[in-house]
Amino acid sequence: MEFSVVYFPEKEVASFEKRDMTVSLHPDQLLIKTDYDLISAGTELANFHALPNTGTVGNNFPYYPGYSASGHVIQTGSAVKKYSVGDKVVVSWAGHRSLIITGENVNVFPVPEGFDMKIAAAAHLCSFPLLAIRKLQIQLGEACLVAGQGLLGILAGQLARIAGAYPVIVSDCSPQRRELALKLGTDFALDPTEPDYIQRILKLTGGKGPETVVEVTGNINALLQCLECVADNGRISLLGCTRISDQTVDFYKYVHRKGGSLIGTHTFARPKNDRTNWGWSEFDDYETFFKLVNSGRLNVDSIISKIASPEDAKTVYEKIGMLSDPPLGILLDWTNIK
Known part of the structure; x- marks a missing residue:
């Protein structure tokens, strides 16, 4: 069977290819035709450029990006019970490809009836900021600073x-991005390069700083700003991947002395569908995502700025890979791609 895939054959090169695959499903497996998947610019471009602490460091290519997709079941294994042909699903960690094989209990989750499959493609990505917010355990009326307004930051x-x-x-x-955040209901949007940035945050929080912070940029300088302005006994959720540690952090001054908490919120730091060691699983957050979008409380449409064909992947990645301010969300449309 023919399928198509987008991958990085070498550093800073993206390619679209058609290949052949033999489909022989295990009893518990599904064959899924991808409808849409979402480019996660931060993670994917870090691997595109082979930055430290990525899957491509040390010239580890080829690399297959992509982890947040929507599609529909086109074939099931003999023992599959949860899904039938035609069912709409979201899929995680499958790469950018037209056909996906996965176990029915592994990286797949049902999409509610009538839900927009373009928006559904963001479900897995949105589970990341959901985890960050849950781990902060925000109390009513606590101030929250979200540093960075890319895909994850806008959602956070x-x-x-x-x-x-x-x-x-x-x-x-x-x-x-600051203007978009204000349109989506945030109370204040600041420029972190302004000389009075920290002072403005303190003024907006009654002089004590925000009790909760979501650091989304992955930039060590942004983290240092968060450490400086967070309230005593405050919590900082590390949502962005701080891959490059090129600055010294005074942990005594900004963490130990202030009684602060740095909380790792990488998606792998929680269970997929088992609550034994943590109260909320990845699958719980998919369900929450669908509820919040359907209720109108969470706006995902605004983060999708472009829909592109996978056949144009080379141009798409080379363009966004060289921009300091890439488009927020780019969907790859696989609906007409075999």
Whole structure:
């Protein structure tokens, strides 16, 4: 059977290829035709450029990016019970490809009836900021700073507001992203390059700083700003991947002395569908995602800025890979691709 795939054959090169595959499903497996998948610019471009602490460091190519997709079941194994041909699903960690084989209990979750499959493609990605907000355990009326307004940051700001934070303050260097955050309901949007940035945060929080912070940029300088302004006994959720540690952190001054907490919120730090060691699983967050979008509380449409054909992957990645401010969300449309 023919299928198509997008991958990085070498550093800073993206390719679209058609290949052949033999489909021989295990009894518990599904064959899924991808409808849409979402490019996660931060993670994928880090691997595109072979940055430290990525899957491509040390010239480890080829690399297959892509981890948040939607599609429909076209074939089932003999023992599959949860899904039938035609069922709509979201799929994680499958790469950018037209056909996906996965176990029925592994990286797949049902999409509610009538849900937009373009938006469904963001379900797995949205589970990341959901985890970050859950781990902060925001109390009603606590201030929350979200540093960075890329895909995850825009979602985290909305989720902090839903969780009862006030005020919700976001920061980003891009005026367009700050404007979007305000339109989506954030209370204040600041430029972190302004000389009075820290002072403005303190003023907006009554002089004590925000009790909760979501650091989304993955930039060590942004983390240092968060450490400086967070309230005593405050919590900082490390949502962005701080891959490059090129600055010294004074842990005594900013963590130990202030009684602060640094919380790792990488998606692998939680169970997929088992609550034994943590109260909320990845699958729980998919369900929450669908509820919040369907209720109108969470706006995902605004993060999708472009829909592209996978056949144009080379141009798409080379363009966004060289931009300092890439488009927020780019969907790959696989509906007409075998």
